[in-house]
Amino acid sequence: MGSQVRVLGVDPGLTRCGVGVVEGSPGRPLTMLGVGVIRTPAEAEIGQRLLLIEQGLEQWLDTHRPELVAVERVFAQHNVSTVMGTAQASAVAMLCATRRGIPVTLHTPSEVKAAVTGSGRADKAQVTAMVTRLLRLAEPPKPADAADALALAICHIWRGAAHNRIAAAVASNPRTREYRR
Amino acid sequence: MGSQVRVLGVDPGLTRCGVGVVEGSPGRPLTMLGVGVIRTPAEAEIGQRLLLIEQGLEQWLDTHRPELVAVERVFAQHNVSTVMGTAQASAVAMLCATRRGIPVTLHTPSEVKAAVTGSGRADKAQVTAMVTRLLRLAEPPKPADAADALALAICHIWRGAAHNRIAAAVASNPRTREYRR
Structure with missing residues (x-):
């Protein structure tokens, strides 16, 4: 079923930036290693807020040493x-x-919802319920940004594994090697 | 007339990020200290592109040690x-x-155009012509992103001075101090 991977999920936001670390591999129980929210004051200047987010993320990276980072893909619309x-x-x-x-992957909100609930149109309550169940937590992670960050990490562990298998197959086949990336 | 200030203007972009350093004060001739473009390859991953921009900007900050940085304000629309x-x-x-x-200020494209040409609706050619004239350059800076970065720096020197006078007046008056931010 492949080896364990440790993923930091990031649900980006200036006011609340959700972060969650999950370890696991497809087909095996997942483990939550940490979850939280990096907050910045709305009245601070934008540069200062970005700096607080950077400092917060650096702490999470130092503490958990993830092998992969999964970030929600943002759309202009x-x-x-x-x-x-x-x-x-x-x-x-x-x-x-x-x-x-550390490699970064972006996942769309609907990819994340589909990964953890089976439906790309699931609502926040459904995502939180499934994250709680999949990680065998005593209670739902709060706030919602924290649950979303965990969902991103789970999505990455499950989807990433499929991508990695394809990439490995392509890489090991000299006839397809030139088509990689 | 105020003292000289050194400003790094940044016209942000992933493919071409314009940078320009101008020194001056309102009512006195301006001096261009440097102009350029930080480029990143379109085929690189987004994290890699952002890292290249960070490394490029760090070099500009190391070389020119600006006292202020002026960045174009981006609108979602x-x-x-x-x-x-x-x-x-x-x-x-x-x-x-x-x-x-280093303090950061954001200026909208129309503030910048109005500052250097007198019209918030000026076109790129007009902005480039005025930047060339105001900085007494032998030829227009290229590409356009570089000219825009210089225009941002000029805008900041001129507008920032007015802002600073107001801020200083407010700060020195105990009756208005509580309204600062």
């Missing part, structure tokens, strides 16, 4: 009032991971 | 195909400056 902050927080997450040489 | 990359590149610029304790 969504929620115009918060989309710029979300995009900027996601940039900080991608930068922190890449600086350490 | 604009140019949906590139807006996310622009927002993410601007986050890196704000983060690099704030990490060094």
Whole structure:
């Protein structure tokens, strides 16, 4: 079933940036290693808020040493009032991971929902319920941003494994090697 | 007339991030200290591109030691195909400056155009022509992103001075002090 992988999921946001660390491999029980939210004050300047997010993420990376980072993919069409902050927080997450040489993957909200609930249109309550069940938690993680970060990590463990198998097959086959990436 | 200030202007973008350093004070001739573009390959992963922008900006900050950084304010409404990359590149610029304790100001494209041409609706050619004239350059800076970065720095020197005078007046008056932010 493949070896264990430790993933930090990041649900980016300026006011609340959800973070969750999950370890596991497809077909085996998953383990939550940590969950939380990095908060920044709305009245602070944008540069200061991004710096607080960077410092918070650096602590999470130091503490948990994830092998992969999964970040929610942000779309310009969504929620115009918060989309710029979300995009900027996601940039900080991608930068922190890449600086350490940790691979980053982006997953769309519907990929994440489909991975943990079976439906790309599941609501937040359903995602939280499934995250709680899949990680065998005594109670649901709060706030919702924290549950979403865990869902991202789970999604990555399950989807990433499929991607990795395909990538490994391609890489090991000299006839397909040139088509990689 | 105030003292000289050295400003790094950043026209954020993932493919081309314009940078320009201008020194001056309102009412006195301006001096260009450097201009350029940080480029990242479109085929690279987004985290890698953000890292290249960070490394490029760090070099500019090391070389020119600006006292202020002016970044173009990005709006969610604009140019949906590139807006996310622009927002993410601007986050890196704000983060690099704030990490060094350098104040960051955002200016809208129309503020910048109005500052250097007198019209918030000026086209790129007009902005480039005025930047060339105001900095007494032998030829127009290229590409356009580089000219825009210089225009941002000029805008900041001129507008920032007015802001600073108001802020100083407010700060020195105990009756208005509580309204600061």
